[in-house]
Amino acid sequence: MTTAVLGNLPVQEWASSPRTALGPWGAEPPLPAEVTGLRATLRRFATEVMRPIGQELDRLSAAEVADPKSRLFEFHRRYSELGINMEALGRMGAEERGLLFPILFEELGWGDAGLAISIGARILPHYMAAKMGNRFILETYSEDLLGCWAITEPDHGSDSLDPGQVLQHPLGSYGRPGCVARIDDGHVIINGQKAAWVSNGAIGELCILFCAAEGPDGPDPKRGVCVVVPMDATGVTRGKPLEKLGQRALPQGEIFFDNVRVSTDHLLAGPDDFQRAVYAIHADANVLMGAVFTGVARAAYDLALDYAHERKQGGVPIIRHQDVAKRLFHMLRKTELSSALTRRVAMFNTLEPVPALQAAMLAKVTATEHSLEVASEALQIFGGNGLTHEYPIEKIFRDARTSLIEDGCNHVLALKGGAQLIDESRLA
Known part of the structure; x- marks a missing residue:
């Protein structure tokens, strides 16, 4: 009898102490080449454009941020150069859009939560016009309008x-x-x-x-x-x-x-x-929020993981301390859960004739609450340094806290999502 070999390699070919490092996006299986390429472009954009501009804007007054001379408008101009618009999205098949949408906003959220939400709001008039079949808006107003x-x-x-x-x-x-x-x-x-x-x-x-x-x-x-x-x-x-x-x-x-x-x-x-219009916009906005704050959680985890390898206490890098390693493990667990759930919901809602609002709310509530928990743990790992403006984690913590209220307070979303679970046919 022949026994099939399971896994990528026979166990005998593994190292004596097996170990596989996760990639920059965690336990990510292979993606289509075009999605991988776009994701790499977005990560560079998030690193080189979003983070520096977002951190600079965070220190300004609200009036200075909105001033036409602020770097916020430089950010929007440079985002436009990426060419991610309604025409490009319209050429994609449903499955490709269902995969790309959460990855796009995960990467933008990894760069800066506020700027990511600004992009989400920026595209909504044209996005909803396309969804509701209004050709007048699509043909009359440029997508470059904010x-x-x-x-x-x-x-x-x-x-x-x-x-x-x-x-x-x-x-x-x-x-x-x-x-x-x-x-x-x-x-x-x-x-x-x-x-x-x-x-x-x-x-x-x-x-x-x-x-x-x-x-x-x-x-x-x-x-x-x-x-x-x-x-x-x-x-x-x-x-x-x-x-x-x-x-x-x-x-x-x-x-x-x-x-x-x-x-x-x-x-x-x-x-x-x-x-129907309120249902439609919240079904998509809640998935967008889930993706953005998955990115925020991953940013907090990445920063904490790097810092834990660099910072020494007790004569060793703090990641050698079991409690720190355990906390990092749970931070990664929550980030991976948020990513998996949000992408699962995004694909389901893209392929279904009518999206499931309760599923979108699952993604939003899970990812935002996990992002705050992960950011809070990251700040704790940074210790006193995490409280200062010198390190970006205190900003990420503040950004994450805001998410539990915006686009629907999570407590109300849970009530609304719970009401969506009622099957009237089973209560007759």
Whole structure:
């Protein structure tokens, strides 16, 4: 009887003390050559462009970051030179896009979380226009315009995730929406305010706006609109850029609309399609967040691993201390879990006719919480040095902490995702 040889090599050919080092991306199996090449390009871009610019912007005031002379705009110009645009994505097959999308944002997150989210917001108007089949936006507005995403309001944060009000307390009331659109005679007329958390709000040139629609009985947050608004339209003004704990390279700020009029050509979703549009953008945004903060976790792990080989205490590099090695092991475990889950969800949602929002929320919640845990452990390994501006880990820690709130507070996402698990047919 012949016994097949298992594995890459017969055991007899292994070294007497077997050991295989992981690569720069962990336990990564071989990828298609074009993806490997693009990933290497993105890693160079993250190392040579994103990190220096992100660290410089982190030390500036919010107003200085948003200033047209800041290096934020150099970053966006250099990202444009990579040629990763809607035309390139449109030429790809579904499986290739499902693989590339999380790898792209993992690498951007490894470079700088705030700049990565700025790219995510930048592409949203065109990305959603393509998804919703709006040729007017794609043919009228250049992809070089910086997009911004306006959905939350001063009195409605996580409410915006739940336009069907599935999670609303029985005694609760949504209250009056802060921003309302009326469709009249071929135009969308917008009045009101969006919160200071508009990503790229301080610099955006093209806004994708989600807001309540004016109905026969007044504004109805369940039947809103999704509309693309040029930020130079008459009646659009901005508040001051927001000073915040982390992701300071991502300029955020309020947007005000005073009788702003755009043609209905700019409408991506009307009242009948509004809840579908909210579902669609969050299904993709949550996967994007999962990928970005997988990259953040890997950045924190990489820095801690390097430092643990360099820093000596007790006469030996600290990685020789069992507790440090154990903590690094768990940091890597969480990073690998986040990567595997996010890519699995990205591929599933790309290939399914309708993406699973609950799966996207699994990726976002898992990766962001793991990124904070890994960054916190990394800072602890750096010790006192980790608290100083001389080392990048304190910035990564602040960036990671912000992620548990943005794009949906993780506690609310878990409630919403749990509600998505209910199978009504099994409760009859």
